[in-house]
Amino acid sequence: AQSVTQLGSHVSVSEGALVLLRCNYSSSVPPYLFWYVQYPNQGLQLLLKYTSAATLVKGINGFEAEFKKSETSFHLTKPSAHMSDAAEYFCAVSGGSNYKLTFGKGTLLTVNP
């Protein structure tokens, strides 16, 4: 079985500040990990994915995430927040032969001017 825990359902930062969204996973098989972003009344857009090629993964819009097997973590970061980053962010895991994504509960990011 696989699971994802996102620490903090709501994170608030100031514009220009570091963004850190936390994700821990549990998987009995080597995991594939993803971060998605959802804007209001929209579907999910892929930010980045980890597929074992490199532990530091760069994504779109300046986001990156680091896979740490020893900590079973895949935290999402961005050095400088922009107002347009305000959205809900979801960490997800897949693996094995179940052909599905298991999502965390999501973290709502607010960016203050």
Added chain:
Amino acid sequence: KAGVTQTPRYLIKTRGQQVTLSCSPISGHRSVSWYQQTPGQGLQFLFEYFSETQRNKGNFPGRFSGRQFSNSRSEMNVSTLELGDSALYLCASSSNPTMNTEAFFGQGTRLTVV
């Protein structure tokens, strides 16, 4: 390249009715998955289809069903609607059934049951 298209975008139904939602995947994608998103339960997997075959099903009652056609378009049906079925239903398509292939999501169908 057109994205994943879900129709309709919004739907209002009465308890006890049934509803059918449609999803057209990205051209060339053969895997289609459905997810239910609610404020309380978050994103939950409903089922996944590949080449017209259901390969995996989530933990939902039998009132939730789906199918995939030969052109990879998919439909999901919910019968005997309950108030708790109100949710955003998201469809995702993938080009390859391996685990490291990302899923591309549609904008969803917002179902309200009254």
